[in-house]
Amino acid sequence: xxxxxxxxxxxxxxxxxxxxxxxxxxxxxxxxxxxxxxxxxxxxxxxxxxxxxxxxxxxxxxxxxxxxxxxxxxxxxxxxxxxxxxxxxxxxxxxxxxxxxxxxxxxxxxxxxxxxxxxxxxxxxxxxxxxxxxxxxxxxxxxxxxxxxxxxxxxxxxxxxxxxxxxxxxxxxxxxxxxxxxxxxxxxxxxxxxxxxxxxxxxxxxxxxxxxxxxxxxxxxxxxxxxxxxxxxxxxxxxxxxxxxxxxxxx
Numbered sequence: 001x002x003x004x005x006x007x008x009x010x011x012x013x014x015x016x017x018x019x020x021x022x023x024x025x026x027x028x029x030x031x032x033x034x035x036x037x038x039x040x041x042x043x044x045x046x047x048x049x050x051x052x053x054x055x056x057x058x059x060x061x062x063x064x065x066x067x068x069x070x071x072x073x074x075x076x077x078x079x080x081x082x083x084x085x086x087x088x089x090x091x092x093x094x095x096x097x098x099x100x101x102x103x104x105x106x107x108x109x110x111x112x113x114x115x116x117x118x119x120x121x122x123x124x125x126x127x128x129x130x131x132x133x134x135x136x137x138x139x140x141x142x143x144x145x146x147x148x149x150x151x152x153x154x155x156x157x158x159x160x161x162x163x164x165x166x167x168x169x170x171x172x173x174x175x176x177x178x179x180x181x182x183x184x185x186x187x188x189x190x191x192x193x194x195x196x197x198x199x200x201x202x203x204x205x206x207x208x209x210x211x212x213x214x215x216x217x218x219x220x221x222x223x224x225x226x227x228x229x230x231x232x233x234x235x236x237x238x239x240x241x242x243x244x245x246x247x248x249x250x251x
Contacts, residue, residue, distance in 0.1 A: 009041045010034075013178060020181035024188070025067055032060050033177060040161055040170040048159045057145050057173055064180065068123045076112045086110055116143050127183035135179030138172035145169050 010018070014037050022030035036056040039049055046052065065074070078086070086107050093103035114122065120139050121131035129135050201207040 009043055010037050014174060017174065017178040017181055020185055021177070024181060024184055025064075029060075029063060029067070032056065032063065036060060036173075040166060042161050046160070049161045050159045050165055053161055053165065054145050054148070054169070057142060057169065060173075060177065061139075061143075064177070065119050065123065068126070068180075068184075069119075074114055074119050074122060076114055078112055082112065123180070127180060127187065129179065129183055135176055135183070138179070139176035141172045142169050142176070145173070 014033075018030050018034055018037075021033055036053060038044065039046075039053040039056055042049065069075075089110060090103045090107040093106055094100065098106070117140055120136055120143075124131055124133070124136040124139075198207045198210055201210070
């Protein structure tokens with residue numbers, strides 16, 4: 001279990017979110033959220049804490065989008081025409097004298113990708129949340145928090161976490177993270193059932209390949225398989241006990 005913090009540092013809702021983060025996405029993810037809560041509460045005696053808190057928000061945001069990218073299918077397939085144009089762009093840059101690495105970076109930047117906002121909406125839809133609901137709106141409202149934390153205040157203004165930071169950034173961020181974890185918890189039964197189906201496959205290599213490309217599987221369960229070797233788990237007669245332990249369910 002995560003360490004208990006004084007009530008003045010974390011609310012009951014934040015404690016619950018921390019517990020879900022640790023159970024579903026691991027201690028490192030939960031630890032980042034705990035550190036953010038400490039910064040937002042003003043627990044460390046820092047005079048310039050807003051940029052640090054904003055950076056912590058960005059790290060958690062990026063990590064959540066990375067971990068939830070697989071079930072939400074955040075990839076955008078480039079059409080053959082787009083691929084041809086990208087090759088032509090790279091060739092044109094090389095012809096102008098740019099080196100291979102620079103031309104490659106430029107061409108990579110032109111590859112179609114979902115915007116930050118579109119990723120949030122697709123992840124929320126995958127979790128059964130409406131793209132314009134409270135969680136999605138709260139999440140999108142703090143997309144630019146990192147930049148604003150560094151440059152959003154005049155030089156003479158304080159950069160110490162205050163009530164304005166908590167109201168405008170922390171409150172919606174807590175809503176977004178907590179709402180995602182509650183929704184993700186509800187999806188885990190289906191994820192574990194799918195895991196059992198794959199573990200029952202006689203061809204373990206094929207099971208791993210199917211698992212990694214199956215968009216219905218949570219990346220958190222991918223982390224489980226990385227932690228527990230498939231061969232060892234597949235031979236074990238107590239897969240349910242392993243899943244129960246991972247999900248924190250009573251035995």
